[in-house]
Amino acid sequence: MQNRQKELNTELYIAKRMLEKGEETKAVSKPIVFLAIAGITLGVAVMILSISIASGFQNEVREKIIGFGSHVQISSSYNNVSFESSPLLIDEINRDEIRKDKRVKSVQVYAYKPAIMQAKESHEQTSEGEAIRDIQGVVFKGISEDFNTTFFKKHLKEGVIPIFNQNKISDSILVSRYIAEKLRLSIDDKVSTFFVKQEGPKQRNLIVAGIYETGLEDFDKQFCFIDINQIRKLNEWGIETYLQVQENCDHGYVILEAKVFGGNQNYRYSWNNEPFGVEVKKILCPIKDTVIQLVATDFESNGYLDPEEPKSIADTAWLTIKMDGANEKECNCDELNTSLQPNYINDSVTKFKIGTNSFTTQLRTSGGSGVKYSGGIEVLLNKFEELNEGEEVVQKYVGPQYNVTTIIDQNEEIFNWLEMLDMNVYIIIGLMILVAIINMTSALMVLILEKTQMIGILKALGATNWNIRKVFIYNGAYLIFRGLLYGNLLAISVILLQNYFHIITLPQENYYVSVVPMDFPFLVLFLVNLGAFIVCYLALVLPSYIVTKITPVKAIKFD
Numbered sequence: 041m042q043n044r045q046k047e048l049n050t051e052l053y054i055a056k057r058m059l060e061k062g063e064e065t066k067a068v069s070k071p072i073v074f075l076a077i078a079g080i081t082l083g084v085a086v087m088i089l090s091i092s093i094a095s096g097f098q099n100e101v102r103e104k105i106i107g108f109g110s111h112v113q114i115s116s117s118y119n120n121v122s123f124e125s126s127p128l129l130i131d132e133i134n135r136d137e138i139r140k141d142k143r144v145k146s147v148q149v150y151a152y153k154p155a156i157m158q159a160k161e162s163h164e165q166t167s168e169g170e171a172i173r174d175i176q177g178v179v180f181k182g183i184s185e186d187f188n189t190t191f192f193k194k195h196l197k198e199g200v201i202p203i204f205n206q207n208k209i210s211d212s213i214l215v216s217r218y219i220a221e222k223l224r225l226s227i228d229d230k231v232s233t234f235f236v237k238q239e240g241p242k243q244r245n246l247i248v249a250g251i252y253e254t255g256l257e258d259f260d261k262q263f264c265f266i267d268i269n270q271i272r273k274l275n276e277w278g279i280e281t282y283l284q285v286q287e288n289c290d291h292g293y294v295i296l297e298a299k300v301f302g303g304n305q306n307y308r309y310s311w312n313n314e315p316f317g318v319e320v321k322k323i324l325c326p327i328k329d330t331v332i333q334l335v336a337t338d339f340e341s342n343g344y345l346d347p348e349e350p351k352s353i354a355d356t357a358w359l360t361i362k363m364d365g366a367n368e369k370e371c372n373c374d375e376l377n378t379s380l381q382p383n384y385i386n387d388s389v390t391k392f393k394i395g396t397n398s399f400t401t402q403l404r405t406s407g408g409s410g411v412k413y414s415g416g417i418e419v420l421l422n423k424f425e426e427l428n429e430g431e432e433v434v435q436k437y438v439g440p441q442y443n444v445t446t447i448i449d450q451n452e453e454i455f456n457w458l459e460m461l462d463m464n465v466y467i468i469i470g471l472m473i474l475v476a477i478i479n480m481t482s483a484l485m486v487l488i489l490e491k492t493q494m495i496g497i498l499k500a501l502g503a504t505n506w507n508i509r510k511v512f513i514y515n516g517a518y519l520i521f522r523g524l525l526y527g528n529l530l531a532i533s534v535i536l537l538q539n540y541f542h543i544i545t546l547p548q549e550n551y552y553v554s555v556v557p558m559d560f561p562f563l564v565l566f567l568v569n570l571g572a573f574i575v576c577y578l579a580l581v582l583p584s585y586i587v588t589k590i591t592p593v594k595a596i597k598f599d
Contacts, residue, residue: 080523125415151415303338
């Protein structure tokens with residue numbers, strides 16, 4: 041027992057002596073140990089910074105791509121390969137149930153529509169003196185009041201992000217700085233925009249409300265944001281129904297006429313809950329207060345011999361007729377084409393006269409069934425790491441007639457490129473650990489050789505090889521720990537300086553970011569530190585075998 045205690049005391053004494061600084065008679069090991077610690081410090085710092093930069097860059101680019109398209113998209117299975125969206129019936133998707141999932145941040149409707157924008161002013165002329173104005177092909181993304189604006193608020197450079205309401209069509213748009221500079225547009229400028237339709241281009245004069253810049257040049261060159269109601273109206277999704285009294289009598293009768301827009305133009309009408317028919321006009325006999333209801337939609341046949349059935353969601357309009365004064369119970373006109381002397385009070389209220397009788401009509405509509413349609417639905421998740429689970433949640437509430445895709449499916453090339461960055465990090469980590477192993481192995485071998493006499497004395501006193509090896513291994517572990525500590529402090533200092541002061545910049549047109557982004561994934565960095573320590577520690581076992589080759593007699597004589 042006393043011998044064992046003596047051995048233990050001897051080991052502790054050696055460990056203490058080896059950890060002392062500047063007290064060794066031989067200074068051979070001091071620069072070697074210093075270089076070993078410095079090597080580990082720099083290696084660990086490089087590993088942490090590599091992971092930090094790769095993670096920060098990946099997160100930054102992913103965030104920008106997701107800002108344009110969310111994590112999961114639901115679209116019609118009839119969508120073509122172009123940017124023109126096919127209509128999707130919103131109410132067939134259970135959005136409320138999707139929103140309830142804890143992984144879901146928001147659910148929003150969208151639609152795409154290609155267009156050509158024309159510069160406000162010309163800066164060139166043809167040989168005939170005609171002005172030449174630049175044009176830019178763009179894709180408008182229609183958004184509504186449910187759109188999550190967090191991302192674009194972060195990248196907004198001028199103006200404001202327009203607020204859209206599904207009950208009112210807005211002319212405001214959000215454009216990128218690239219497009220604004222090319223077309224020389226400023227905030228509140230009107231820009232002529234041409235949308236392609238089967239019957240020919242349709243022009244809209246839109247107003248620039250905001251200018252954004254994300255650094256994703258391919259996206260900034262392409263995307264502008266518009267009220268989804270503009271796209272609904274251009275694509276004639278759904279039905280808009282109106283009722284009006286004709287200004288003149290027709291063959292001596294007051295005529296009530298239906299005005300319907302949208303759909304496939306093959307309309308059917310239901311007057312006051314009657315079956316659908318083709319009758320677009322009704323004779324009106326305005327001698328008492330009444331309300332006329334009209335339900336209209338378009339019809340389509342699925343096959344040559346199949347009966348026609350409603351295609352779009354029907355829309356309803358109501359015309360309230362109030363008698364201001366009825367001296368006669370006669371509703372026919374005095375002449376075949378007598379004017380009813382309409383007085384348009386506003387867009388919905390009109391006053392008419394038939395002889396001595398006068399009446400007022402007030403139109404009320406449901407706003408059209410176009411609001412029931414969109415080009416698709418986007419689901420924004422709380423975390424990118426939950427993408428697969430989020431896709432499963434969405435798929436659960438979507439039928440087979442719809443496509444469910446992720447942001448990775450739509451941008452495979454970019455995400456494959458981002459994944460390749462991980463390979464670079466793995467290579468750097470491997471090289472840095474290899475350097476650390478070589479440094480520590482060299483340092484340990486020098487320490488052992490320098491302490492040859494001491495090893496011989498310990499063996500002569502009865503210390504075992506393993507007891508002596510443990511002393512050197514523990515000392516090596518202590519040096520590794522110091523290197524890891526200094527390396528972490530150095531790396532964290534660089535990360536904090538970069539994140540706060542943006543010292544290192546990048547050309548945004550090439551790297552999508554203007555400064556080097558540095559993230560701090562704590563769990564990953566902890567595992568890297570732990571793995572590096574374990575690997576380097578295990579690497580000390582092999583050189584410690586030199587102790588077993590040292591004999592006490594030769595070692596004591598060693599100088």
